[in-house]
Amino acid sequence: MKELLRLWSLFRPYRGWMIAGTLIALLTLIANVALMALAGWFITAMAVAGVAGVAINYFAPAALIRLSAVVRTAGRYTERLVNHEATFRLIAELRVWFYRHLEPLAPARLQQYHSGDLLSRIRADIDALDNLYVRVLVPVAVAAISAVLFFVFLLLHDPLLALSGLAFLLIAGVALPVWSQGRGQAPGRRLAEDEAELRAAVIDGVQGMAELTIYGANERQAQRVEALGRRLIADQARLSSDHGVTQAAVGLSASLSLWVLLWLGIPMVHDGTLMPPQLAMLALFTLASFEAVAPLPQAFQLLGRTLAAARRIFAIVDTDPPVVEPTAPSPRPERFDIRFRGVGFSYPGASTPAVADIDLDVPQGTRAAVVGATGSGKSTLFNLLLRFWEPDAGDISIGGHSITAFRGDDLRSHIAVVSQQTYLFDTTIRENLQIAAPEATQEAIEAACRVAQIHDFISELPDGYGTWVGETGVRLSGGQARRIAVARALLKDAPILLLDEPTEGLDAETERSLMQALDRLMVGRTVLLITHRPAGLDWVDGVLVLDNGREVARGDSKVIPEATQGALLRDVAGATA
Numbered sequence: 001m002k003e004l005l006r007l008w009s010l011f012r013p014y015r016g017w018m019i020a021g022t023l024i025a026l027l028t029l030i031a032n033v034a035l036m037a038l039a040g041w042f043i044t045a046m047a048v049a050g051v052a053g054v055a056i057n058y059f060a061p062a063a064l065i066r067l068s069a070v071v072r073t074a075g076r077y078t079e080r081l082v083n084h085e086a087t088f089r090l091i092a093e094l095r096v097w098f099y100r101h102l103e104p105l106a107p108a109r110l111q112q113y114h115s116g117d118l119l120s121r122i123r124a125d126i127d128a129l130d131n132l133y134v135r136v137l138v139p140v141a142v143a144a145i146s147a148v149l150f151f152v153f154l155l156l157h158d159p160l161l162a163l164s165g166l167a168f169l170l171i172a173g174v175a176l177p178v179w180s181q182g183r184g185q186a187p188g189r190r191l192a193e194d195e196a197e198l199r200a201a202v203i204d205g206v207q208g209m210a211e212l213t214i215y216g217a218n219e220r221q222a223q224r225v226e227a228l229g230r231r232l233i234a235d236q237a238r239l240s241s242d243h244g245v246t247q248a249a250v251g252l253s254a255s256l257s258l259w260v261l262l263w264l265g266i267p268m269v270h271d272g273t274l275m276p277p278q279l280a281m282l283a284l285f286t287l288a289s290f291e292a293v294a295p296l297p298q299a300f301q302l303l304g305r306t307l308a309a310a311r312r313i314f315a316i317v318d319t320d321p322p323v324v325e326p327t328a329p330s331p332r333p334e335r336f337d338i339r340f341r342g343v344g345f346s347y348p349g350a351s352t353p354a355v356a357d358i359d360l361d362v363p364q365g366t367r368a369a370v371v372g373a374t375g376s377g378k379s380t381l382f383n384l385l386l387r388f389w390e391p392d393a394g395d396i397s398i399g400g401h402s403i404t405a406f407r408g409d410d411l412r413s414h415i416a417v418v419s420q421q422t423y424l425f426d427t428t429i430r431e432n433l434q435i436a437a438p439e440a441t442q443e444a445i446e447a448a449c450r451v452a453q454i455h456d457f458i459s460e461l462p463d464g465y466g467t468w469v470g471e472t473g474v475r476l477s478g479g480q481a482r483r484i485a486v487a488r489a490l491l492k493d494a495p496i497l498l499l500d501e502p503t504e505g506l507d508a509e510t511e512r513s514l515m516q517a518l519d520r521l522m523v524g525r526t527v528l529l530i531t532h533r534p535a536g537l538d539w540v541d542g543v544l545v546l547d548n549g550r551e552v553a554r555g556d557s558k559v560i561p562e563a564t565q566g567a568l569l570r571d572v573a574g575a576t577a
């Protein structure tokens with residue numbers, strides 16, 4: 001119920017559309033029922049007149065029948081147009097609304113979700129919400145209003161006929177939807193969850209296909225996907241069979257309603273309280289009136305799926321962002337020194353802190369390295385500096401301003417990152433570079449690529465900068481992707497540069513030339529490097545050595561103590577073994 005009210009408030013801007021859609025749908029329904037009732041009356045009246053040998057005016061009823069037919073057809077078309085237009089607008093807006101809530105949660109709060117699950121939420125779950133609008137709200141409003149009108153119409157002829165008609169309408173329009181809503185709740189919820197799990201499993205299978213093939217695990221993955229598919233089909237089959245049952249029950253209610261009306265009405269014709277054409281009209285009227293309630297059982301059956309989708313969406317929307325954005329405008333630092341003071345942080349649920357009591361100064365224009373074995377907390381320092389997470393203790397400042405005073409985007413506009421994992425989008429090299437500077441001209445892009453020593457390679461490609469790099473940049477080597485990252489950082493032209501093992505995994509020659517490119521990039525910037533390799537750090541001005549999130553030494557590169565060197569070298573040996 002809570003979800004329904006929240007969804008209703010989200011639909012608020014579309015209430016005008018909803019009212020228009022409801023009125024047009026109501027008019028269409030009334031035209032259809034009128035068409036059937038008038039036709040019943042007209043045919044019987046003509047037959048009775050023929051038998052009696054009297055003339056009747058057939059122009060008015062014939063014109064009304066034609067009018068009803070035209071209104072029904074035009075109404076159906078317009079109603080679809082209006083309601084679908086409103087639904088598509090609503091869905092488009094909901095998707096943007098959801099994405100706006102998702103953005104501040106990345107990456108910290110989203111790590112617990114599989115990308116396939118998030119995709120399911122943003123696509124299938126948002127789509128499922130339109131069910132509430134087109135299949136529940138509008139039909140329920142139409143059914144409720146028309147049931148009252150139909151009841152009043154029957155009441156004008158006979159109270160007993162009205163009550164029997166209403167009783168069957170209530171069975172089809174209230175009892176059956178309540179039953180199918182109860183039956184559909186559990187499979188509907190499972191459908192939302194299983195669809196997400198299936199999507200995640202398929203994405204995993206496709207992305208990890210090389211590993212699955214190497215380790216002969218394709219079959220197991222296929223079985224997992226198949227089992228999920230079977231579960232999904234079982235729930236869909238149950239919903240479909242229930243849908244069949246309710247549709248049959250609606251048909252049965254309509255037929256029973258007709259029979260009861262005839263059973264009650266025929267004696268009235270004998271008594272002369274009802275004319276034969278009236279009986280025919282009321283019979284077809286009763287039958288046609290069930291069109292108003294026919295969509296309700298399925299709509300309520302799908303309510304379980306819709307509410308499960310709503311819950312999954314609200315679960316993300318209600319997540320508190322890991323950092324609180326300041327309300328005041330961000331400061332505009334004149335200098336770009338980086339300072340950590342007493343910084344401590346634990347990831348949620350972790351028993352030990354990832355970093356504790358860290359002090360670090362990187363004066364503007366200098367270069368510092370944080371060295372430590374795997375898991376010693378180096379990347380955590382970057383995550384805190386980039387404000388993906390908020391420290392539990394201490395403070396980080398840039399140019400004398402605490403980073404808590406900056407809005408996330410403003411803070412990150414001062415920082416460029418080159419890491420070992422450069423994410424390349426499935427688009428052209430040019431667009432991948434323009435992520436850092438959307439307005440960058442071709443000349444600026446080429447200049448950055450020359451410094452990054454990747455221009456010659458790109459120029460030799462048949463499509464040059466228009467070359468498609470493939471998903472996650474599969475068509476480029478690790479070294480080439482790293483150079484693209486350097487070029488991106490040059491294009492961004494930020495005063496602070498974070499380097500996360502930028503030469504990791506490259507051969508000596510590639511590493512040397514990438515270091516030359518990095519040398520050019522580092523000029524005039526405040527640079528912080530994280531690495532687990534203690535060797536070759538003579539180009540940095542200061543080193544901080546971490547072990548298990550704590551400082552164990554600091555100074556220049558010579559301070560890396562023997563013991564720590566040993567641990568680091570073991571780490572390197574372990575990583576390469």
Ligand SMILES: Nc1ncnc2c1ncn2[C@@H]1O[C@H](COP(=O)(O)OP(=O)(O)OP(=O)(O)O)[C@@H](O)[C@H]1O
Nearest residue numbers: 111347354372373374375376377378379380381532
């Ligand atoms: N997103 C996260 N959620 C929970 N725990 C995390 C997360 N990221 C890191 N950790 C944990 O925090 C500790 C420090 O990790 P961190 O990634 O900062 O180490 P690192 O020195 O950068 O390691 P590496 O050199 O392997 O990248 C580790 O124990 C790690 O398991």
